[in-house]
Amino acid sequence: MRTDGAQLIGSSSQMLELKQEIQRIARSDAKVLVTGESGVGKELVAKAIHEHSPRADRAFVAVNCxxxxxxxxxxELFGHVKGSFTGAYRDKPGKLEVADEGTIFLDEVGEMTLRMQGLLLRFLETGELQKVGADRTGRVVNVRVIAATNRNxxxxxxxxxxxxxxxxxxxxxxxxVPPLRERKEDIPQMIDHFxxxxxxxNAYLVTGIEPDAFQSLVDYPWPGNVRELENVIERLVVTGKHEHVKVEDLPAELRQQRGVSLRPKRERRRTVAxxxxxxxxEDGESxxxxxxxxxxxxxxxxxxxxDLVRKGLEEARGNYKIVCKLFNMDVNDYKRFLNFLRKHDCQLPFKEYRQ
Ligand SMILES: Nc1ncnc2c1ncn2[C@@H]1O[C@H](COP(=O)(O)OP(=O)(O)O)[C@@H](O)[C@H]1O
Ligand SMILES: [Mg+2]
Known part of the structure; x- marks a missing residue:
């Protein structure tokens, strides 16, 4: 079962390196962890690895954890036996079983509970499937595991x-996989591709994009990465009223950066953050x-x-010490501040805000 062609568009140095690396490691059976922001193409990378591997003719099975x-x-992962819980009317194979001889893609693996992590670890160590409700461990399967997460x-x-x-x-x-804003050279090619x-x-009026609008698309920082770019292009094509997309046809976020806002500013509602x-x-509170x-x-x-920490990091270009200052804290409070963020899971990876 082949995937529908995992064509990675882009010829930035980062993309070229990534593609080379994929070719290099695809033939091995080594487990791979793919990280990066949401929408950068982690799943596509996983598919590309599968397609270049000796398992390409077998299943590529994705599970969103x-x-x-x-x-x-x-x-979902291990399967269950009939009657093991309400609604389990018949035996059901798990995705790991379906992926036997192929590749399993564990998406958002960072969201697994600790208990699930334990079950996964046991499987990785033994290859044995323990179905829900079964009293014995089941068959051993042979899957290549690729996991992904946007968490640190x-x-x-x-x-x-x-x-x-x-x-x-x-x-x-x-x-x-780096965010799109760090490999802007890829954007023109991606626009053309999408x-x-x-x-x-040929169902729509749109056939192209005017140079000004094209430039706006290239300049935009794309916080939702390739997924956002893909969605915007689709929307432009489906709803377009001109044969060539004009700046005025672009979504508000993209128009505003050129100062050609057609709608009144302050459109985005102020958030709590x-x-x-x-x-x-501004008001000097701590x-x-x-x-x-x-x-x-x-x-x-x-x-x-x-969200507040994100705003701080954007302003401080990824420097938590400066965030601490921006939030009107004493330098001696730096440690306490970081501890608070860590303890309450509010610490964001600062690297993404470095520029
Ligand atoms: N380099 C790329 N070339 C072409 N399409 C891409 C590329 N990177 C991502 N995409 C597309 O963007 C969307 C999001 O990619 P996905 O792999 O689901 O991202 P992630 O898993 O990191 O959230 C998908 O439709 C994917 O096909
Ligand atoms: Mg994904």
Missing amino acids: AGLPETLLES LQDMIAQGQFREDLFYRLNVIHFW LKRFTKS DDLFKRMA FWTAVYPLYMQREITRQNVR
């Missing part, structure tokens, strides 16, 4: 949220008085704090 509650994920597993290990032994099992070969794909049917950020950066008590009293959520 984040999408399912623990018990369902267990049965080493941070998670430090916080006791990810098993170190599992990390070392999965991380035999590591691929990091444009061709979405206009192929925006307000808190302003209270500190993190300990403006944010900390609200969070401890659950008036604001962890996500609010994470």
Whole structure:
């Protein structure tokens, strides 16, 4: 069973290196961990490895470890026997069994519970499938394992949220796929590629993009990476009112960076994080008085704090010491601040904000 062609577009030095590396390691059976922000192409990389491997004619089976509650994920991976839980009307093979002789892709592996991590580790060590509700271990399967995550597993290990032994099992070969904004040379080629794909049917008016609009697409920082670019191009093609897309046809985020905003500014509603950020950066309040008590009293959520930290890191170009200053804390508070973020899982990988 072949995948539908994992063609990695892009000829930036990073992409070329990645493609070479894929060719080099595909023939081995080594486990691979693919990391990078959401939408950078981690799954596509996994498919490309599979396609270049001797297993290419067998199944490539993807499992999203984040999408399912623990018990369902267990049965999804390992299968279950009839009657093992409500709704288990018949024996069902797990994805690991379906992927036998092929490749299993464990997406968002960082979201697995610790118990699931334990089950996965046991499987990786023995290759034996323990179906849900079965009293004996089942058959041994032979799968190549590729895992992916957008989380920093080493941070998670430090916080006791990810098993170190599992990390070392999965991380035999590591691929990091850089965000699109760090390989802008790839964007023009990708635009052409997606444009061709979405206009192929001739069902739409759009056939091309005017140079100004094209430039806006290249300049935009693409926080959602290739997935966002792909979606924007599709939307432009499907909803386009001119044969060649004009700047005015672009989504608001893209128009605004050129100062040709057609809609009134301040369109984006201020978020909780925006307000808190302003209270500190502009009104001089400290993190300990403006944010900390609200969070401890659950008036604001962890996500609010994470968004706030993200804003800080963007402003401080990835330097937590400067974030600490921006949030009006004393230098002596730096350690306490980092500890707080770590403990409450609000620490973001600073590297992504370095420029
Ligand atoms: N280099 C690339 N060339 C062509 N398409 C890509 C590339 N990288 C990502 N894509 C496309 O972008 C979308 C998101 O990629 P995906 O692999 O699902 O990202 P991730 O798993 O990192 O979130 C998919 O539709 C994928 O085909
Ligand atoms: Mg993905």
